[in-house]
Amino acid sequence: MTTKPLTVAIAGLGTVGAGTVKLLQEHAGLLAERAGRPIRVKSVSARDRKRDRGIDLSRIHWVEDPLALAVDPEVDVVVELIGGSDGVAKALVEKSLHDGKHVVTANKALIAHHGTALARLAESTGVSICYEAAVAGGIPVIKLMREGLAANRIKRVYGILNGTCNYILTEMRRTGREFADVLADAQRLGYAEADPSFDVDGVDAAHKLSILASVAFGCEINFAGVHVEGIRHVSATDIAFAQELGYRIKLLGIASLSEHGIEQRVHATMVSLDTAIAHVEGVFNAVVTIGDYVGQNVAEGRGAGAGPTASAVVADLLDLARRRALPTFAIPASKLAKLPVAPMERHYGAYYIRLMVKDRPGVIADVAAALRDERVSMEAMLQRGRAPDEVVPVVLTTHETEESSMRRALARIAKLDTVAEPPRMIRIESLSA
Structure with a gap:
């Protein structure tokens, strides 16, 4: 020594x-x-x-x-x-x-x-x-990608990157309460800031995702290229329907490469109960990496707090004390690629749609026509209650389609005089390797 x-x-x-x-x-x-x-x-x-x-x-x-x-x-x-x-x-x-x-x-x-x-x-x-x-507090995900997975081409990286949002969504599911009520509890418990915007609007997760994408794909960081949505629009009704359909709702950050460029997105996502990340609850974070040789790797732990974050800081100090140096983003900065941003409109996936409609004859036919005209195929539909001329929820899920088609269909549906509120859309993620 x-x-x-x-x-x-x-x-x-x-x-x-x-x-x-x-x-x-x-x-x-x-x-x-x-x-x-x-x-x-x-x-x-x-x-x-x-x-x-x-x-x-x-x-x-x-x-x-x-x-x-x-x-x-x-x-x-x-x-x-x-x-x-x-x-x-x-x-x-x-x-x-x-x-x-x-x-x-x-x-x-x-x-x-x-x-x-x-x-x-x-x-x-x-x-x-x-x-x-x-990134992700006490989970050593940067070390994992730069060292443990260095032999792999990373195909995709995604995860629960904000403990505040995960706590809120978990409590909404457990208690049936609405977002604002659970957020107030999270603030009292110290899990959410007095101004929670960075957390609940997805900005914090987007910061972390842009860093993960750079390490994963050897590209320059492009925070401005992250599509960012938060969880304010998620209701207790959506969470209950998700459970009935076999899903849980999580705020995910997802980065991957496509033929259109690098896709980076943060938004509420429906994930199957069969996936590991669906069962990451409370203030915990999780990061999933998919490498071409190693396959899927799941890392879970506390994403914030004095102990976990200090542990990560000191891990870096240990590397410097041992005189171990690696390129900041896995390859020399001069070799980081400047990748084009894949437009969110080109995203291809399945969707959950919740409509609040006046219970009148022909409503479903009008909705189906809007979807048909934009070539959006409906997979399933749920309707609860019968109350003529009253507003009732109608939920449908779609097969995979391009987001631009889905948005055009929703714009048409929103204009129907039988639709009482703007349609709510949540993306369904397959999360397959």
């Missing part, structure tokens, strides 16, 4: 930052054995020096300006846990890389928006930018 420690500076002492310091202190001996040398936190920087974080900072130097961490000649690695795609976080990471320091970050927004440029900068100065903690 070398006596020279890996010297670390940490910017941001929130839940993850404090958890990282705690882990490094509690497991100091174990980590030194596994790394071959000690890992020492020299400096930290955060907004509130007086706040009690439940960790011992007495032997750690406090720095008021986080950017000063980047120019400290004694620091080997800067750990950025401030968050945000721009501002101080971006400035700190860029300055650290420019100054020849390795960077470890849990900042998915930063990597999703600037990852390609940061990878090029890191390679130009001979250092690494590591981000295992940015």
Whole structure:
């Protein structure tokens, strides 16, 4: 074991930052054995020096300006846990890389928006930018794809990438309550932020998916090319019908290559009860990779929180302490492909449609005609209750069709005077290898 420690500076002492310091202190001996040398936190920087974080900072130097961490000649690695795609976080990471320091970050927004440029900068100065903690918390999915599956061409990667949404959908199914009610509970329990938009509108999952796609397919990150929908439109009625049809509703991020380019999409999805991912519940995340030689691989675990995320941060520090360096996105940044975006209109799949219609003769015939004219084939239909001139739900599922056809059919159906609300559409995913 070398006596020279890996010297670390940490910017941001929130839940993850404090958890990282705690882990490094509690497991100091174990980590030194596994790394071959000690890992020492020299400096930290955060907004509130007086706040009690439940960790011992007495032997750690406090720095008021986080950017000063980047120019400290004694620091080997800067750990950025401030968050945000721009501002101080971006400035700190860029300055650290420019100054020849390795960077470890849990900042998915930063990597999703600037990852390609940061990878090029890191390679130009001979250092690494590591981000295992940015995707799926404690699930080592970046390591899995860059190392364990390095012999494979990844055909597809998908998963439950946001624990808040998975918790909400799980509780809606278990209790029969509506979205707004369960969201309020999630906020009280600390599973959802006061402003939950990034989570429930799919943005957080889209950040993570764009990173996974880059590693999986050797392409430049293209967050702007992700089709993003959230779960606000999912109702307790939809969840009950899904169960009856043999499905569960999950917010999935899905990335694959098609003849039209790279397809990246985040949206509510109906998945068969026969699939493993249908049974990933509560705040848990899961990532499924499909390789040409290995087949399907499922990784499940906690996607957020102090412990799981700190575990991922420290795993990156261990690699740097061992002097193990890999290209940021599995291949050199100069070789990352610039892939065209597959238009969502060209997506080909099956659909669940829920209509709220006035119970009158001829309603179903009008709906069927709209589907027929757009060459959308109906697979099954469910109707509950009979109440002439009252509004009742009608649910139908379709065979696989192009999304543009499905959208044209729904636009026609929405104009029918017997349809009382805009049609609700949820994509059905086969998830076959």
